Amino acid sequence: MKPLKPEIVLTGDRPTGKLxxxxxxxxxxxxxxxxxxxxxxYLMIADMQALTDNAHxxxxxxxxxxxxxxxxxxxxxxxxxxxxxxQSLIPELTEFTVIYMNYVTLARLMRNPTVKSExxxxxxxxxxxxxxxxxxxxxxxxxxxxxxxxxxxxxxxLPMLEQTNxxxxxxxxxxxxxxxxxxxxxxxxxxxxxxxxxNAKMSKSLNNCIYLxxxxxxxxxxxxxxxxxxxxxxxxxxxxxxxxxxxxxxDAFDPDKSELEEWKDHYRxxxxxxxxxxxxxxxxxxxxxxxxxxxxAEYEGKANQIMEMLxxxxxxxxIVAQENLxxxxxxxxxxxxxxx
Numbered sequence: 001m002k003p004l005k006p007e008i009v010l011t012g013d014r015p016t017g018k019l020x021x022x023x024x025x026x027x028x029x030x031x032x033x034x035x036x037x038x039x040x041x042y043l044m045i046a047d048m049q050a051l052t053d054n055a056h057x058x059x060x061x062x063x064x065x066x067x068x069x070x071x072x073x074x075x076x077x078x079x080x081x082x083x084x085x086x087q088s089l090i091p092e093l094t095e096f097t098v099i100y101m102n103y104v105t106l107a108r109l110m111r112n113p114t115v116k117s118e119x120x121x122x123x124x125x126x127x128x129x130x131x132x133x134x135x136x137x138x139x140x141x142x143x144x145x146x147x148x149x150x151x152x153x154x155x156x157x158l159p160m161l162e163q164t165n166x167x168x169x170x171x172x173x174x175x176x177x178x179x180x181x182x183x184x185x186x187x188x189x190x191x192x193x194x195x196x197x198x199n200a201k202m203s204k205s206l207n208n209c210i211y212l213x214x215x216x217x218x219x220x221x222x223x224x225x226x227x228x229x230x231x232x233x234x235x236x237x238x239x240x241x242x243x244x245x246x247x248x249x250x251d252a253f254d255p256d257k258s259e260l261e262e263w264k265d266h267y268r269x270x271x272x273x274x275x276x277x278x279x280x281x282x283x284x285x286x287x288x289x290x291x292x293x294x295x296x297a298e299y300e301g302k303a304n305q306i307m308e309m310l311x312x313x314x315x316x317x318x319i320v321a322q323e324n325l326x327x328x329x330x331x332x333x334x335x336x337x338x339x340x
Contacts, residue, residue: 004039009186010148012044012087015064016054019071020209021285022193022202024292025252028075030152030186031082041082042146042317043072045310048087048094049139052132053122069306071212074296079309087142089314092321096141099328101134103170104163109133114159140164144180145321152186161185177331190252194245198227210285212292219289223282228274235273246277253284 011031013023035041045068050061065086072084087093109115115135119128131138136159143151143164151161161183168180194200195208202209210222228246232239241247241264254260263280266272299306329335 005037006040007038007150008040008042008146008148009034009038009150009152010042010044010143010146011152012042012046012142013068014046014050015061015068016050017060017064017204018067018211018213020202020204020211021249021289022209023071024075024212025190026154026188026192027152028072028077029190030188032076034150034152034186035078035081038150042148043077043082043084044087044142045069045084046087046142049135052129052135055129055131065310066303066306067213069310070296070299073299073306074212074292076295079313083313083317084310085314085317086310089311090145090318090321092318092325093138093141093145095325096145096321096328097134097138099332100137100140100167103167104137106133108163108166109136112136112159112163114156117156136160136163137167140167143183144168145324146317147181147324149181149183150186151183152188154188154192156192158185171328171331175331179327179331191248193252194248196222196226196245198245212289213296214289215293216286216290219285220282223278223285224275226278226281228277232267232274236270238270239267239272239274241267246274246281249281250277250284253281253288255284 009031011027011034013019013027019028031041031043045065047061047065050064051058054061069084073079077084110133115133118135119125119132124132139160140163143161144167153161165182168182172178172180193202195202195206196210197206197208199206199208210219214222223246226246226249229240229244231237247264247267250260250263263272263277267277326335
């Protein structure tokens with residue numbers, strides 16, 4: 001057995017509902033690889049960050065904490081190898097955030113491309129909550145509190161990691177220290193899945209997702225209703241593969257890449273119907289999701305045990321954050337109990 005690599009990996013999800021197959025191919029599969037390759041893995045259920053645009057629907061966040069955990073465990077995340085913790089149970093993360101806010105300008109936050117696009121998506125305008133605008137600083141706190149050096153992300157999150165590293169470099173330079181560590185991304189190798197309605201983004205808020213917990217009948221209905229090439233009206237018509245959600249999903253899930261390329265060529269020439277392509281996708285998705293659904297159902301019947309696991313692992317994570325916060329405050333000179 002190969003020795004585990006010493007890097008620290010941190011990633012997470014906002015608990016605003018059950019996870020979908022976009023999460024699975026975009027991040028969870030990478031987390032499964034990480035827990036097999038790296039010594040230290042943290043997986044954060046980011047309930048505080050979920051508040052930034054769900055502050056008036058806290059019950060949804062509360063209920064989703066367990067739902068997201070069921071999804072993690074169903075997919076194969078191992079609590080013995082990956083520390084799964086709840087963000088709000090680590091109050092030191094808030095203190096990290098408040099400290100870092102003094103080293104980031106409002107103008108810099110407003111220029112962050114990820115923040116700008118998310119604000120536009122939610123049509124915030126001038127009503128953007130301060131917590132939402134401050135999201136990159138909160139994320140920097142989460143990463144550095146655990147000395148994470150690797151963060152699995154999609155391309156859209158790269159500006160967030162750059163802002164984290166800007167904070168790290170600023171504090172290290174100004175206080176002549178190396179207390180904070182810069183992080184690097186682990187980029188997903190899978191193209192972001194579009195919604196089943198053809199929307200560029202699969203999103204819980206747009207109700208265009210296939211969830212990891214969807215039963216076989218629901219998955220079948222969703223696949224068969226998927227948006228395809230609107231100009232592919234008859235089987236014999238040539239069809240467009242590029243930008244066609246069904247083929248995008250097949251690219252992500254189909255294990256037989258060689259045969260898939262033959263299907264793509266056939267579709268482009270004409271003579272291959274959308275229904276047949278969708279049935280291929282459904283068969284592949286059902287095979288992928290069946291064991292996840294089965295394991296997930298087992299964990300759903302153990303809610304009390306799962307919550308106990310989350311509370312215990314959050315305690316362990318908090319010890320690490322406490323130690324790192326104490327080191328940072330010492331460097332900044334605000335560790336008053338040790339001054340006299």
